[in-house]
Amino acid sequence: MSSTPAAQRQEQRLPQSRGSRKSRRAAWLFVAPAFAFYAAFVLVPLAMSFYYSFLRWDGIGEARFHGLTNYITVLTDPKLLQIIGNAFQLVGYFTIIPVVLGLAVASVIRGHMAGPFGTATRTILFLPQVIPLVAAGIAWSWMFANTGVVNQGLRAVGLSDWARGWLGDFVWALPAVGIIGAWVLLGLCTMLLVTGITKIDPSLYEAARLDGARPWHEFRYITLPGLRQEIAVCVTLTVISALASFDIVYIATQGGPGITTMVPGLEIYRLAFAHRQVGLASALAIVLMILVLISIAPVQWFAREKK
Amino acid sequence: MTLPRPNTLVARGLIIILMILTLLPFLSMLSAALAPQGTYPNGLQWPADPQWGNFVRAFEVAKMDQLLISSGLIVLGVVPISVLLATMAGYGLAKLTTNKYKWLYLIFVFGLTLPFEAVITPLYYEVRAMGLLNTRFAIILPLIGLYMPFGVYWMRAHFLNVPHDLTEAAQLDGATRWREFWYVQVPLARPAIMSLTILLFLWTWNQFLLPVVLVQDPMQRTMAGALGAFQGQWGTDIPLLCAGALLILTPTIIIFLMFQRQFVAALMQGAVKG
Numbered sequence: 001m002s003s004t005p006a007a008q009r010q011e012q013r014l015p016q017s018r019g020s021r022k023s024r025r026a027a028w029l030f031v032a033p034a035f036a037f038y039a040a041f042v043l044v045p046l047a048m049s050f051y052y053s054f055l056r057w058d059g060i061g062e063a064r065f066h067g068l069t070n071y072i073t074v075l076t077d078p079k080l081l082q083i084i085g086n087a088f089q090l091v092g093y094f095t096i097i098p099v100v101l102g103l104a105v106a107s108v109i110r111g112h113m114a115g116p117f118g119t120a121t122r123t124i125l126f127l128p129q130v131i132p133l134v135a136a137g138i139a140w141s142w143m144f145a146n147t148g149v150v151n152q153g154l155r156a157v158g159l160s161d162w163a164r165g166w167l168g169d170f171v172w173a174l175p176a177v178g179i180i181g182a183w184v185l186l187g188l189c190t191m192l193l194v195t196g197i198t199k200i201d202p203s204l205y206e207a208a209r210l211d212g213a214r215p216w217h218e219f220r221y222i223t224l225p226g227l228r229q230e231i232a233v234c235v236t237l238t239v240i241s242a243l244a245s246f247d248i249v250y251i252a253t254q255g256g257p258g259i260t261t262m263v264p265g266l267e268i269y270r271l272a273f274a275h276r277q278v279g280l281a282s283a284l285a286i287v288l289m290i291l292v293l294i295s296i297a298p299v300q301w302f303a304r305e306k307k
Numbered sequence: 308m309t310l311p312r313p314n315t316l317v318a319r320g321l322i323i324i325l326m327i328l329t330l331l332p333f334l335s336m337l338s339a340a341l342a343p344q345g346t347y348p349n350g351l352q353w354p355a356d357p358q359w360g361n362f363v364r365a366f367e368v369a370k371m372d373q374l375l376i377s378s379g380l381i382v383l384g385v386v387p388i389s390v391l392l393a394t395m396a397g398y399g400l401a402k403l404t405t406n407k408y409k410w411l412y413l414i415f416v417f418g419l420t421l422p423f424e425a426v427i428t429p430l431y432y433e434v435r436a437m438g439l440l441n442t443r444f445a446i447i448l449p450l451i452g453l454y455m456p457f458g459v460y461w462m463r464a465h466f467l468n469v470p471h472d473l474t475e476a477a478q479l480d481g482a483t484r485w486r487e488f489w490y491v492q493v494p495l496a497r498p499a500i501m502s503l504t505i506l507l508f509l510w511t512w513n514q515f516l517l518p519v520v521l522v523q524d525p526m527q528r529t530m531a532g533a534l535g536a537f538q539g540q541w542g543t544d545i546p547l548l549c550a551g552a553l554l555i556l557t558p559t560i561i562i563f564l565m566f567q568r569q570f571v572a573a574l575m576q577g578a579v580k581g
Contacts, residue, residue: 026399027404031395031411033395033396035411037392037448042418045426121326123564124330131559139332140332142335237578247531251538268424282429285424288425
């Protein structure tokens with residue numbers, strides 16, 4: 001993905017010794033241990049997942065071949081469709097808030113990140129990336145509780161009617177979970193975008209200013225195109241964490257109330273280990289993997305095009 | 308840059324708002340953690356009589372000392388082996404193979420976006436068949452495998468940028484591949500190895516799904532996994548829960564603050580590459 005032109009050139013310019021049988025054997029010896037672990041704990045389980053997805057199996061008794069039934073269930077059962085839909089709704093919160101807010105913040109604070117103030121900013125904004133997501137879930141469960149800070153704030157500004165147990169509310173639980181994810185990802189995205197902006201040639205901004213460009217135009221025609229790569233990175237990261245979310249939902253809501261915040265990751269866990277529907281869980285797992293790949297592919301293509 | 312530009316105040320103000328938003332959940336946990344035991348604390352307020360003893364109680368209830376050892380053991384089991392294997396494979400793929408073997412690299416890269424949930428069910432049966440369920444190896448061994456796509460990708464990208472002349476020089480001196488790897492390549496790769504170590508440490512320490520599924524006993528889990536169990540047990544005792552969560556966070560945050568610069572650099576590069 002990131003191999004530079006120089007690196008590619010190097011790959012092609014091969015000294016003769018590299019193709020020799022001896023060197024090929026050395027290569028295998030260097031790669032084999034990594035490959036063994038990867039095969040044993042990723043490739044084989046993935047193949048097993050695929051195999052299980054065609055079975056009707058409770059994990060203990062006899063497994064029966066079930067054809068495509070599990071996949072048909074995943075793609076037609078209204079409950080499972082809602083769960084997949086929830087994951088995409090979370091993409092809205094996990095991705096759009098950090099990227100849009102991050103862009104806005106980054107373009108305003110561009111050039112103000114030097115010195116100790118910048119270090120402090122970086123340190124604090126990275127805190128959510130350093131702590132376990134579980135801890136973020138606990139902290140925010142308390143923020144969203146009946147007597148938590150969110151309601152305290154609402155009451156302080158006279159919006160007592162709005163106060164509620166956010167994570168137990170059928171309408172608001174999913175957005176609340178989304179806010180937790182946005183909080184976790186906002187700092188990282190902001191810092192990536194800030195770093196991206198510092199790489200943009202400052203003379204572009206000066207030229208624009210001389211031409212009498214308004215800040216909005218600077219943003220639209222210089223910042224935004226210059227940040228293409230960084231935006232793609234942020235979108236990729238946040239989409240993956242939204243679609244594959246597990247920790248936050250497990251801690252904050254367990255998927256409830258009802259299934260309003262249930263996501264595929266948690267549903268796989270529930271189906272496989274609580275409901276003993278290993279086949280259906282595996283089909284959902286394969287579908288989830290494909291959904292992640294399909295969602296990421298266009299972003300990667302978009303980022304690569306310009307290079 | 309020294310003279311404040313007109314919009315410096317706006318920029319600083321915005322950064323400060325962002326910092327407050329980031330810190331608010333931590334402060335809210337702290338204020339709850341200091342509320343009297345058994346009460347239901349109220350939002351963000353400094354308690355009249357801060358109960359620092361809650362932290363002592365949480366330390367005992369969570370068996371923090373044992374948790375630290377357990378997480379430490381898991382990190383020690385995962386990180387050095389993962390880094391070593393990924394470095395070797397990265398070197399092998401970047402320096403010893405031709406384009407003809409690109410497929411091998413692509414097989415590794417294929418795992419980069421794989422959600423752990425996609426393999427957790429078969430991993431459970433696999434680990435059970437190995438007789439390792441409920442041991443720390445149930446977390447350690449799969450994690451090494453699951454980190455390989457990123458590790459190999461990371462180290463290969465580094466080795467691709469090492470000039471090839473260096474290898475040739477070492478070979479002219481009669482060094483074997485193995486010696487060249489250890490005495491020439493690894494020392495040069497130190498920054499890349501350091502970043503990879505930091506990232507894998509964080510991801511292991513914070514790993515939640517694998518411990519929850521593969522290890523019943525919270526004392527054999529990672530910090531994050533144990534925190535999940537702690538919440539399950541004390542979820543209704545808000546002061547204790549918040550005190551425990553803060554305690555469990557503290558070691559990571561201390562290490563983060565000590566190596567702040569390296570962590571930030573690693574996280575940024577990790578994001579860009581991943």
